[in-house]
Amino acid sequence: MRQQKSRGFWYGVYALVLLALVAGIWGMSARVHYDWNWKDVPRYLVSTSGQELLAPFDAYVSITPDGKTLSLKEYGGERSASYTDFAQAYAESGDLVFRDDLLAYQAGLKPGILLVGLWMTLKLSAVSLVFALLLGLVAGLGRVADNPAAKQLSSNYVELIRGTPLLVQIFIVYFFIGTVLQLSAFTAGVVALAVFTGAYIAEIIRSGIESVPKGQMEAARSLGMNYTQTMRYVILPQALKKTLPSLAGQFINLIKDSSLVSVMALTDLTKAGREIISSNFRPFEVWFTIALMYLLLTGTLSYLVRRLEKRLAHD
């Protein structure tokens, strides 16, 4: 009873602290005379300006007087086309347009720049994760191998990557390797993130393998299984299960680290924010929104991993 009372008290303290923090932020923004304007934010999430309708070939434009039908007649050719499914014409009657010129905006919603950036961040993280896992697995197995070349190479890789800042690695990949091999910004981003995260995953996998009791290797080998079979069927399943929480943590780090690739010509969530701010000068609202979006992403992920862990713990 007494205990319940004091717990209630501390929840009250917790609420007060949160309130004080919000008031503090508000107070600070008031001191710099920042006037909050959240109304602009939704249109960066969902844009109402609609899809663009582009000319499929060089043509003359004609629009009916009621403005509902737009027809094309090919310049120096026989083709023609007409459109009715648009909201607002951009070209005018009698215009000569060239292929891929803007004709009109179609009605409807399209994802705003923040959602497009979020999607890029997700895609970048997911693709990088796949390669990071592969790299980490190979390097982690190399770390525990008997072969001196495998051991030495993987240990150098891990030390090199963990000893240098990610931002510097991104610059090297983008400006040096990317230029030499003519990598796209996306590929360069994936390479940088996968190589970086792979080094940490290698260490996680190594420690996972080393945490499996020595007797497991002995029992499997005494049954006539070779090293590869033993790793695949006996050691790795146990090691991966044990390291699942750390691997998930690494994936969450990967999502956050991916914000650094916004230094390249790649519009991820963070870069999207910088682009918005450079046109509307509303840094507070935009950065808070972006922080929240990252938090949603990582929060969902840790929730899914916790559920997976529970399921695995059962069998």
Next chain:
Amino acid sequence: MTDAPLIHATGVEKCYPNGTQALKGVDLKVARGEVVCIIGPSGSGKSTLLRALNAMETITGGEVVVDGISVHARGTDLNKLRTHVGMVFQQFNLFPHMTALENVMLAPTRVLKRPPEEARSRAEKLLAKVGLADKANVHPGQLSGGQQQRVAIARALAMQPSIMLFDEPTSALDPEMVGEVLEVMKNLAREGMTMCVVTHEMGFARAVANRVIFMDAGLIQYQNAPQAFFDAPESERLKLFLGQVLK
């Protein structure tokens, strides 16, 4: 030659990298169908000797021939050799992420490439043989020590080995579980399995062994049929050791 010894070790020496001389020239012959019990104080080299027989440990001198194969020769297919030599460990070493049945099936399907149905029905028979037919789908974590060790024996038998090595199979067990494991081993001996058993169960050695070996300081000091071995200990050292163990 059918009566050539199944295990023939001569002058086996083992010096660990840290300089410990664990075996100092051991000669051992085990005939087909023979049950040999090895006793001796801790650190006398019993485990090292057993592990040298299936090349789980390299040796630094001498030779081991098992079933006509020179174990430590260059070019010997050790994985193939080990399918003929089953091993049971003090700590069971079952694979915790698999059920009892999967533990028994793993090596036959992956190493011998047996079809899964065939491996499964054999594994079920073996689990029944060690008295655990009802535990097939249970993970090792939910089994008692005695049950785990019996699954481990079934797992080794699944490879249809011609020799079984036991390294203190009951030493990690609570006393009330020792009997069930020894019972399985007794049945195995009765069926004619060739066995090398490191153990401190003198009752088992006396009842089942054809020969008892006393190891000390990296050497076989003394060996004899169980009757003579226990009733007329040859040396003071052995007498002292037996006195301690039997207490």
